[in-house]
Amino acid sequence: MRHNSSTWRRLLAALLGAGALTLLCWGLGWLCSPAYAQYQGPALVAQEIRYLAPAAGEVQLVWGLDGWQPLLAELRPGQTWIEQGVMHSPMERQGQTFVASVRGTPGATLDYGFRILAKHDGARIEPLWDGSMHYRATVTAERVITVTSTAQLDDALPLPSSVELGMYVLAALGLLVVSLLVIARSPALTYGGPLIARGSAARDGLFLAVIVALSLSLYVTRLGFYSDDWAFLAAFAQAPDRSLPGLFRANYSAHTLMRPAQIFYFALLYWLFGANPLGYHLVNSAVLVLCALLFYLTLRELGLPRQLCVAVPLVYALLPNYSTDRFWFAAFQAGLSMALYFLSLYADLRTLRAGPRARWLWKLLALLSLFVSGLAYEVALPLFLFNTLLVWYLGRPSAQASRPGVELPTRLLLAASSLLVLVAVLTFKGTTVARLDHERGFVERTTAIVGHAFALNPHNYDRGLNFRQALATNYGEHVVNLPVHAWHILWREPGTATLVVAASIGLLGFVYLAWIGRCSTRQLLPASQYELLRPAAWGLLLFVLGYAIFFTNTQVQFSATGIGNRTAIAAAVGVALSVVASVDWLSTLACPRAWAARLFAALLSLFCVAGFLVNNSLAGFWIEAYRQQQNVLAAISTRFPALPAGSTLLLDGVCPYAGPAIVFESHWDLAGRLQMHYHNPTLRADVVTPSMQVADDAVKTTIYNLEMSYPYNKLFIYRYGVDAVYPVGDAQAARRYFELYNPDYSSGCSRGKPGFGVPIF
Numbered sequence: 001m002r003h004n005s006s007t008w009r010r011l012l013a014a015l016l017g018a019g020a021l022t023l024l025c026w027g028l029g030w031l032c033s034p035a036y037a038q039y040q041g042p043a044l045v046a047q048e049i050r051y052l053a054p055a056a057g058e059v060q061l062v063w064g065l066d067g068w069q070p071l072l073a074e075l076r077p078g079q080t081w082i083e084q085g086v087m088h089s090p091m092e093r094q095g096q097t098f099v100a101s102v103r104g105t106p107g108a109t110l111d112y113g114f115r116i117l118a119k120h121d122g123a124r125i126e127p128l129w130d131g132s133m134h135y136r137a138t139v140t141a142e143r144v145i146t147v148t149s150t151a152q153l154d155d156a157l158p159l160p161s162s163v164e165l166g167m168y169v170l171a172a173l174g175l176l177v178v179s180l181l182v183i184a185r186s187p188a189l190t191y192g193g194p195l196i197a198r199g200s201a202a203r204d205g206l207f208l209a210v211i212v213a214l215s216l217s218l219y220v221t222r223l224g225f226y227s228d229d230w231a232f233l234a235a236f237a238q239a240p241d242r243s244l245p246g247l248f249r250a251n252y253s254a255h256t257l258m259r260p261a262q263i264f265y266f267a268l269l270y271w272l273f274g275a276n277p278l279g280y281h282l283v284n285s286a287v288l289v290l291c292a293l294l295f296y297l298t299l300r301e302l303g304l305p306r307q308l309c310v311a312v313p314l315v316y317a318l319l320p321n322y323s324t325d326r327f328w329f330a331a332f333q334a335g336l337s338m339a340l341y342f343l344s345l346y347a348d349l350r351t352l353r354a355g356p357r358a359r360w361l362w363k364l365l366a367l368l369s370l371f372v373s374g375l376a377y378e379v380a381l382p383l384f385l386f387n388t389l390l391v392w393y394l395g396r397p398s399a400q401a402s403r404p405g406v407e408l409p410t411r412l413l414l415a416a417s418s419l420l421v422l423v424a425v426l427t428f429k430g431t432t433v434a435r436l437d438h439e440r441g442f443v444e445r446t447t448a449i450v451g452h453a454f455a456l457n458p459h460n461y462d463r464g465l466n467f468r469q470a471l472a473t474n475y476g477e478h479v480v481n482l483p484v485h486a487w488h489i490l491w492r493e494p495g496t497a498t499l500v501v502a503a504s505i506g507l508l509g510f511v512y513l514a515w516i517g518r519c520s521t522r523q524l525l526p527a528s529q530y531e532l533l534r535p536a537a538w539g540l541l542l543f544v545l546g547y548a549i550f551f552t553n554t555q556v557q558f559s560a561t562g563i564g565n566r567t568a569i570a571a572a573v574g575v576a577l578s579v580v581a582s583v584d585w586l587s588t589l590a591c592p593r594a595w596a597a598r599l600f601a602a603l604l605s606l607f608c609v610a611g612f613l614v615n616n617s618l619a620g621f622w623i624e625a626y627r628q629q630q631n632v633l634a635a636i637s638t639r640f641p642a643l644p645a646g647s648t649l650l651l652d653g654v655c656p657y658a659g660p661a662i663v664f665e666s667h668w669d670l671a672g673r674l675q676m677h678y679h680n681p682t683l684r685a686d687v688v689t690p691s692m693q694v695a696d697d698a699v700k701t702t703i704y705n706l707e708m709s710y711p712y713n714k715l716f717i718y719r720y721g722v723d724a725v726y727p728v729g730d731a732q733a734a735r736r737y738f739e740l741y742n743p744d745y746s747s748g749c750s751r752g753k754p755g756f757g758v759p760i761f
Contacts, residue, residue: 044075044103044104044105045103045104045105045106045139045140045141045142046101046102046103046142047101047102047103047104047110047137047139047142047143047144047145048099048100048101048143048144048145049061049063049091049099049100049101049102049112049144049145049147050097050098050099050144050145050146050147051091051097051098051099051100051114051147051149052096052097052146052147052148052149053096053097053098053114053116053130053149053151054096054120054149055119055120055149055151056098056116056118056119056120056149056151057093057117057118057119057120057121057122057123058093058116058117058118059091059093059098059114059115059116059117060088060089060090060091060114060115060117061088061089061090061091061100061102061112061113061114062086062087062088062112062113062114062115062131063086063087063089063102063110063111063112063113064086064087064111064112065104065105065108065109065110065111065139066108066109066111068086068111068253068255069253070082070086070087071087071103075103077089077100077101077102077103080102088115089102091114098114104139105139106139106140106141107138107139108138108139109136109137109138109139110136110137110138110139110145111135111136112131112135112136112137112145113129113130113131113135114129114130114131114147114149114151115127115128115129115130116128116130116149116151128151129151129705130149130150130151130707131706131707135707135708150700150707194303195300195301195303196300196306196309200306200516201296201297201300204296204306204309204310204516205293205296207310207508207512208289208292208293208296208310208313208314208317209289209292209293210508211314211317211318211505211508211509211608212288212289212292212317212318213285213289214501214504214505214612215317215318215501215505215611215612215615215616216285216288216326217501218497218498218501218616218619219327219616219619219620219622219623220281220282220285221278221281222623222626223277223281223327223619223622223623223626224277224622224623224625224626224629224630225275225277225329225626225629226327226328226329226330226622226625226626226629226661226662226669227328227330227563227662227665227666227668227669228330228668228669229328229329229330229669230668230669230670230671230672230673230676231668231669231671231672232251232266232270232329232330232672233270233275233672233676234671234672234673234675234676234681235250235251235672236250236251236266236267236270237275237675237676237679238250238675238681242271244267244268244271247267247270247271248263248264248267250267251263251266251267257432257433258375258378258428258429258432258433259333259375259376259377260375261333261336261372261373261375261376262333262336262375262376262377265332265333265336265376266329266332266333269283269329269332275676277329277626280329280332281329283332284325284326284329284332284335287332287335287336287339288317288325288326288335289317290339291313291316291317291335291338291339291342292313292314292316292317293313294339294342294343294346295312295313295316295342295573296309296310296313297342297346298342298345298346298349299312299313301346301349301350302349302394306516307513307516307517307597307600308580310512310513310516311513311580311600311604312576312577312580313576314509314604314608315576315579315580315604315607315608315611316572316573316575316576318505318608318611318612318615319478319572319575319576319611320478320482320561320611320614320615320618321473321474321478321565321568321569321571321572321575322334322565322566322567322568322569322572323561323565323614323615323618324562324563324564324565324566325566325569326615326619327618327619327622327661328563328566328622331563331566333376333377334377334379334566334567334569335569336373336376336377337373337374337376337377337379337380337569338373338380338569338570340369340370340372340373340376341369341370341373341380341383341384341570343365343366343369344365344366344367344369344370344373344384344387345366345387345390347362347363347365347366347369348362348363348366348387348388348391348414348418349391349394350362351363351366351391351406351414352391352394352395352406359410363414363417366418367417367418367421370384370418370421370422370425371421371424371425374422374425374426374429375425375428378429378549379546379547379549379567379569379570379571380546380570381422381425381426381429381549382545382546382548382549383542383545383546383570383573384418384422385422385545386541386542386545387418388415388418388419388422391414391415391418392411392414392415395410395411395414396411430552433553446551448554449464449465449550449551449552449553449554450551452464452465452466452554453465453466453467453550453551454466454467455468456468461558462557462753462755463554463555463556463557463564463755464550464554464556465547465550465551465554465556466558467544467547469558470543470547470558470571472558473558473559473560473565473568474543474558474568474571474572474575475575475578477560477761478560478575478614479575479578479579481761482607482610482611482614483606483607483610485610485613485614485761486609486610486613486614488761489613489614489617490613494613494616494617498613498616501612501616502609502612502613505605505608505609505612506605506606506608506609507605509601509604509605509608509609510601510602510605513597513600513601513604513605514597514598514601514602517597517598517600517601518597535577535578535580535581536577536578536581536582536585538574538577539574539575539576539577539578539579539581540574540578541574542571542573542574542577543571543573543574543575543578544571544574545570545571545574546568546569546570546571546572546573546574547567547570547571550567557755557756559660559755559756559757560759560761561618561659561660561756561757561759561760561761562660562753562755562756562757562759563660563662563755563757564755564756579607580604583600583603583604583607584596584600586599586603587599587600587603618659618660618661618760621658621659621660621661621760622658622661624658624659624661625657625658625661625662625663628654628655628658628663629663629664629673632651632654632663632664632720633673633677635720635723636649636651636674636718637677638723639718639723639725640718640725642678643674643678643680643683644714645680645682645683646682646683646684646714647683647684647714647715647716648683648684648685648686648710648714648715648716649670649674649683649684649685649686649716649717649718650685650686650687650688650699650710650715650716650717650718650728651664651670651685651686651687651688651718651720652688652717652718652719652720652741652742652747653688653719653720653721653722653742653747654687654720654747655747655749655750655752656687656689656749656752657749657750657752657757657758658757658758659757659758659760660756660757660758660759660760661757662757664687665687665689665703665752665754666686666687666701666703666754667684667685667686667701667703667708670685670686670687671683671684671685671686684710686701686708686710687701688717688742688745688747689701689703689745689746690744690745690746690751691703691745692745694731694734694735694738695709695731696731697709697711697712697731698710698711698712699712699715699728699734703754704754704755712728712729712730712731712733712734715727715728715729716728717734717737719741
């Protein structure tokens with residue numbers, strides 16, 4: 001009894017410690033947040049906003065001050081509420097105009113936009129966003145701001161019915177039940193063998209590090225910055241406080257509020273390397289190597305066969321499914337988040353064989369890794385729930401013969417502490433996310449997202465969760481068609497260095513995998529074909545969990561080669577496991593047991609070589625895009641030794657994309673680059689693309705449903721290639737220019753698509 005009482009006291013103290021850790025992390029996040037600025041006193045002045053939208057029936061004003069920051073509750077206008085970290089106010093309908101009155105401090109920046117919830121006839125629609133993150137005005141003495149709607153309500157989609165939602169949910173539950181039955185029929189979740197010896201594990205880790213480093217070696221030193229990178233860098237460069245906290249505050253706003261770890265990571269990289277891209281990409285390469293090593297340690301801790309422990313991380317590290325995370329600074333938080341995910345799972349597994357004192361140190365490391373991973377990126381969050389269930393199962397005394405079981409109270413506390421921190425992270429995310437273009441009520445949002453996720457023929461797919469697109473992209477393009485893409489690359493004479501590295505990866509991979517397969521005393525996977533379904537089923541389950549976070553929003557694109565594939569980094573864990581299981585199944589069927597390991601090594605090495613060739617080929621487009629950026633900037637700086645404050649430069653004659661890579665495509669990348677070069681935050685800039693419109697009052701561009709408007713005041717068109725400048729003082733001059741030089745606004749470029757670029761296969 002005395003022993004049990006002491007155990008319960010320790011467990012209670014640990015639970016209180018986990019709660020205190022969660023509260024401390026919440027408090028630190030709150031203190032770092034600039035979202036709730038203190039606007040006090042009688043200095044606030046009224047700003048009336050009038051929104052002309054004849055086709056709309058219900059509109060909300062979404063607004064904030066100095067980076068979408070909300071006012072204190074007592075200073076907000078009546079009926080104003082906070083939704084996902086941003087103020088929302090209802091607009092009163094007056095004929096065809098919607099009116100709202102807000103208040104702000106003179107001189108502050110008023111950020112605003114409009115959510116249209118219904119048509120003129122009252123029909124509810126998927127909320128449409130009219131505006132952009134840079135749509136703003138300066139607060140002055142009592143004034144009226146008039147805006148004309150640009151939303152196309154004719155294209156607005158009606159909300160799916162609740163009956164359709166129910167059918168989709170039942171179909172999803174059916175698929176889940178089938179998967180769980182296949183998994184549950186297996187005798188155990190792992191093979192339960194002894195851990196790989198430390199010396200062997202060290203050699204395996206060295207092999208993985210060498211292969212991953214080789215796969216990055218030809219391009220990592222030649223990459224640069226792209227798209228969102230320039231917006232982040234411009235904010236850092238213009239920060240009045242260059243200390244690490246000051247750099248953090250420079251980019252931490254309502255639009256990044258849900259990812260404080262990402263912004264801190266970016267601020268740290270800028271603090272270390274400034275505007276030199278090499279340091280950023282070397283750090284990211286180290287993170288990718290670390291992902292492979294931590295993945296290996298996790299599989300080793302599960303007691304899996306050595307050949308499997310090496311093969312799965314090797315395939316994962318070379319998959320092109322998430323290629324953008326290798327090249328694009330703005331996506332580097334994805335690799336960091338996954339490294340912390342693997343570290344958290346490894347630490348959780350270590351708690352099962354650690355002593356009573358060391359157990360809670362490992363658990364603390366697991367919780368901290370979970371917390372930071374979630375605050376850096378979201379795609380791994382559903383996998384943390386899987387971690388909790390896995391550790392709970394493996395902690396049972398009967399689950400693993402190779403390790404002692406864990407007492408029920410301890411297992412309860414281990415699981416409860418993980419769930420507590422996970423719920424805290426999810427709550428923080430849910431209350432701070434600011435994806436304004438797709439906000440809606442819970443039922444409306446869920447109905448639309450679930451319906452789209454299981455649609456078999458998504459019409460003109462652009463974004464949003466859809467498992468048919470996910471399977472076609474991840475398994476179709478990057479598994480089934482991967483050898484075809486690699487062959488096309490080889491046919492185009494890739495160069496001596498590429499061939500040498502590809503041969504090195506293939507030879508090293510085959511020799512090492514065949515060697516450890518021969519040395520292993522255990523068969524790689526069970527011989528029964530039914531048992532071979534188990535790792536494949538786990539792979540598919542992890543693949544689904546890797547995309548499960550997008551049941552809450554529509555911010556996902558399934559692109560084989562464009563920047564939209566950055567979100568596939570978590571789902572690729574399941575793809576890697578599925579590939580290895582499938583290759584082993586084919587090897588077992590095709591060869592006697594004595595030769596199966598060699599065939600397995602050969603097929604997997606060829607697959608890794610194909611992955612390297614595709615990744616290296618894609619890197620060539622990003623290198624070319626950065627070279628074109630530098631040429632454009634050199635031409636602009638030569639033609640414009642200085643630009644007038646408050647001026648707008650429209651860049652014409654430049655293709656926005658080099659294949660899937662981004663040259664300049666938007667108002668945030670070109671403007672950010674010019675603001676850094678000229679040290680002038682008042683400059684505005686954009687790129688001429690087929691989405692441009694010449695209106696009577698301004699030139700307008702649209703990207704990702706965000707519209708920018710450039711009045712005919714200090715507006716210049718710079719035509720790259722002929723080094724010519726055309727001042728544009730009115731709509732007639734703008735139309736005359738485009739009729740003469742670029743009538744379809746394409747500049748003769750292949751038609752690209754934001755998030756996808758120009759497809760290359």
